[in-house]
Amino acid sequence: MFKSLKSNGFYLNHMVMIILALICVLPFIHVLSVSLSSSAAVSANEVTFWPIGFNLNAYEKALDDTRLIGALWISIQRTVIALVLGLLINSLAAYALSKGGGKNGVRGYKFFVAYFVVAMLFNGGMIPTYLVVTKIGLYDSIWALVLPTISNVVFIVLLMNFFKALPRELEEAAFMDGSGNWGVFTKIVLPLSLPVLATISLFLIVAEWNEWLMGQIYMKPENVPLSTFLKSVLATPNIDAKNAEEASKYSFLSLSSAQIFIGALPILLMYPILQKFFTKGLVIGAVKE
Amino acid sequence: MNIGSATQTKRRKITGKKVKIELYLMLLPAVVLTAIFVYGPMGGLITAFQDYKPYHGIIHSPWVGWTNFKMLFEYPDSVQVIWNTFRIAVLKLFFGVVSSLAFALLINEVKNRFLQTSVQTLVFLPHFISWVVLGGVFIQLLNPEYGLVNQLIKWMGFEPIFFLGDNNWFVSTVVLTEVWKEFGYGSIIFLAALAGINPALYEAAQIDGASKLKQMLNITLPSLVPTICVVLTISLGSVLNAGFDQIFNLYNPLVYESGDIIDTYAYRIGLIGGNFSFGTAIGLFKSVVGLILIVGGYRLAYKIAGYKIF
Numbered sequence: 001m002f003k004s005l006k007s008n009g010f011y012l013n014h015m016v017m018i019i020l021a022l023i024c025v026l027p028f029i030h031v032l033s034v035s036l037s038s039s040a041a042v043s044a045n046e047v048t049f050w051p052i053g054f055n056l057n058a059y060e061k062a063l064d065d066t067r068l069i070g071a072l073w074i075s076i077q078r079t080v081i082a083l084v085l086g087l088l089i090n091s092l093a094a095y096a097l098s099k100g101g102g103k104n105g106v107r108g109y110k111f112f113v114a115y116f117v118v119a120m121l122f123n124g125g126m127i128p129t130y131l132v133v134t135k136i137g138l139y140d141s142i143w144a145l146v147l148p149t150i151s152n153v154v155f156i157v158l159l160m161n162f163f164k165a166l167p168r169e170l171e172e173a174a175f176m177d178g179s180g181n182w183g184v185f186t187k188i189v190l191p192l193s194l195p196v197l198a199t200i201s202l203f204l205i206v207a208e209w210n211e212w213l214m215g216q217i218y219m220k221p222e223n224v225p226l227s228t229f230l231k232s233v234l235a236t237p238n239i240d241a242k243n244a245e246e247a248s249k250y251s252f253l254s255l256s257s258a259q260i261f262i263g264a265l266p267i268l269l270m271y272p273i274l275q276k277f278f279t280k281g282l283v284i285g286a287v288k289e
Numbered sequence: 290m291n292i293g294s295a296t297q298t299k300r301r302k303i304t305g306k307k308v309k310i311e312l313y314l315m316l317l318p319a320v321v322l323t324a325i326f327v328y329g330p331m332g333g334l335i336t337a338f339q340d341y342k343p344y345h346g347i348i349h350s351p352w353v354g355w356t357n358f359k360m361l362f363e364y365p366d367s368v369q370v371i372w373n374t375f376r377i378a379v380l381k382l383f384f385g386v387v388s389s390l391a392f393a394l395l396i397n398e399v400k401n402r403f404l405q406t407s408v409q410t411l412v413f414l415p416h417f418i419s420w421v422v423l424g425g426v427f428i429q430l431l432n433p434e435y436g437l438v439n440q441l442i443k444w445m446g447f448e449p450i451f452f453l454g455d456n457n458w459f460v461s462t463v464v465l466t467e468v469w470k471e472f473g474y475g476s477i478i479f480l481a482a483l484a485g486i487n488p489a490l491y492e493a494a495q496i497d498g499a500s501k502l503k504q505m506l507n508i509t510l511p512s513l514v515p516t517i518c519v520v521l522t523i524s525l526g527s528v529l530n531a532g533f534d535q536i537f538n539l540y541n542p543l544v545y546e547s548g549d550i551i552d553t554y555a556y557r558i559g560l561i562g563g564n565f566s567f568g569t570a571i572g573l574f575k576s577v578v579g580l581i582l583i584v585g586g587y588r589l590a591y592k593i594a595g596y597k598i599f
Contacts (some may be wrong), residue, residue, distance in 0.1 A: 124330025125572030210419030
C-alpha cells in the first residue's frame with residue numbers, strides 16, 4: 001500500500017508540474033489565438049487556445065500604423081546604444097576595480113567601492129531624477145532613455161567578480177611585455193570574458209526593450225519607444241477604428257492582441273538563448289562559495 | 290632577489306604612473322554618469338523641504354521645513370497609500386518565497402530530464418515579459434464580460450468577477466499575477482542550493498529506511514535554511530517596493546483605494562499633478578525606509594549565513 005502511495009505521489013508531482021507549465025504559457029497562447037482569429041469568432045467569445053477563422057488582418061492593421069513603426073525604430077536605436085555603451089562603461093569600471101587597492105590598483109579603491117554601493121542603495125527617486133534629466137537638456141532626446149541607467153552597479157560587481165577569477169599569469173605576462181592596462185583589458189580580459197559579457201548583454205537588451213516609464217516621462221508622444229507606445233494604445237483602446245467596414249475585418253480585441261504580441265515578439269524570439277544565460281548569470285551573481 | 294628581477298620591478302615602477310592614469314580613465318565614465326544621474330538627483334531631494342516651483346528653481350523656492358512630511362502622515366490619502374504599499378509588498382514577498390521554494394522542491398523530485406527542462410523553460414518565460422505586455426494580457430483575460438477567466442467562472446455557474454476593478458479582488462489579483470510571473474525565476478536560487486546538498490546524506494537516510502517525506506523534512510529543508518534566510522533578509526529592503534510597473538499597468542481609478550502605492554501616488558501627485566515637493570517627499574520617505582531595511586537586512590544576512598556581496 002505504501003508503495004502505491006509513493007508512485008501516486010510521483011505521478012501527481014508530474015501532473016502538477018505540467019499544469020504549472022501550462023498556466024505560464026496559456027495566457028500568451030490565448031492572446032496569440034485572439035490576434036489571429038476572425039472578428040465574428042472573437043466577438044462571440046469562441047476563441048480559447050487556437051485561432052478560429054485564421055487571418056492576419058489585425059497584424060496588417062497594427063503594422064500599418066506609422067506610429068508603431070516609428071516607436072519600433074526608437075526602441076531598436078535605444079537598445080543598440082545602451083548595449084554598446086553599457087558593456088563598455090561597466091566593464092571598464094569593473095576592470096579598474098578588479099585591480100583592487102594594492103600596488104598596481106586604484107588609489108582610493110575603498111572610496112570608489114563606497115561611491116558605487118551608495119549609488120546602488122539610495123537614489124533621489126523619480127521626481128528629482130526627472131528634474132535633472134530635463135535640466136541638462138536631455139528632454140525628448142534618445143540619450144534621456146539610455147544615459148540615466150547605463151552605469152549599473154550590479155553589472156559592475158558581476159563583471160568585477162568574473163575578472164578577478166581570471167588566471168593572473170596571462171595578465172602578468174602581458175604587463176611584462178610592456179602592455180598597459182588598456183592593452184591587457186582589450187586583448188586579454190575581454191576575450192576571456194565572453195560568457196559574462198553575453199549574460200550582461202542579454203540583461204541589457206531585455207531591460208531596455210521592456211522599459212517604458214522613461215519613454216513616457218522624458219519623450220514627446222511622437223518619439224516614444226515601442227513599450228511606451230504599447231502602454232498608451234492598450235490603455236485607451238483604438239475604438240476609432242470601429243466603423244462598420246473595418247470592424248467586420250478584425251475586432252479591436254484582435255488588434256490590441258496583435259499589438260501585445262508584436263511587443264513581446266523580440267523577447268520571445270530571443271528566449272531560448274536568454275533562458276540559458278540568465279540562469280547562469282543569476283547563479284554567478286547570487287551564490288558565492 | 291637577483292639583478293634581473295630588480296630591473297623588472299624598476300621598469301614596472303616607471304610604467305606604474307601611466308598604468309594608474311589608465312585605470313582612473315577607465316573608471317571615469319561610470320563615475321561621471323553616476324554623479325550626474327544618481328548623486329545629482331540626491332541633491333534635488335532638498336526640494337522635499339521646499340515648496341518647489343519650476344519657474345523659481347531650487348535656489349529661489351521658499352523653504353517649508355517638514356511640512357511636506359507632516360502632510361504625508363496627515364492626509365488620509367497618503368496614509369492609505371503607505372498602508373497599501375506595505376500590505377502588497379509583504380504579501381508578494383511571502384507568497385513569492387513560498388511559491389518559489391515549493392516549486393524548487395517539486396521540480397527537484399522530477400527525475401525525467403526532458404520533463405524537468407521543458408517545465409523550467411516554460412515557467413521562466415513570464416519573467417522576461419514586461420508588465421506593459423502582461424498588463425495587456427491580464428486586462429484581456431480578466432475582463433468581466435469577455436475575459437477567458439470569467440468565462441470559465443461563468444461556465445462553472447458563478448457570478449463573473451471584476452478582478453481589476455473591485456477593491457476586494459485587486460490586491461489578491463496583483464499578488465497572484467506577480468507570483469505567476471516570478472515563481473519560476475525565483476526558484477533558481479533554491480535549485481542552486483539544492484544542487485549543493487551532499488548526496489551522501491540521502492544515501493545514508495535511505496539505508497536507514499527514511500521515506501521521501503522524512504528526507505525532505507530532515508535533510509532538504511534544513512539545508513535550505515541559510516538560503517531562505519538570505520533571500521528573506523535581502524528582500525526586507527523591498528517592503529515598500531510594491532512594484533510600480535505592475536500596479537501602473539493593471540490599476541485604474543476604481544481601485545485606487547486598495548491598489549494605489551507610494552510610487553504610483555508620487556507619480557500622479559508629483560509628475561502629473563505638478564506638486565513636485567510633495568512627490569519628492571513621499572519618494573524620500575520610501576527611499577529612507579528602504580535604505581534602513583536594506584542595510585539592516587544585509588547585516589542580518591551576514592550574521593545568519595555569512596552572506597556578503599563584496
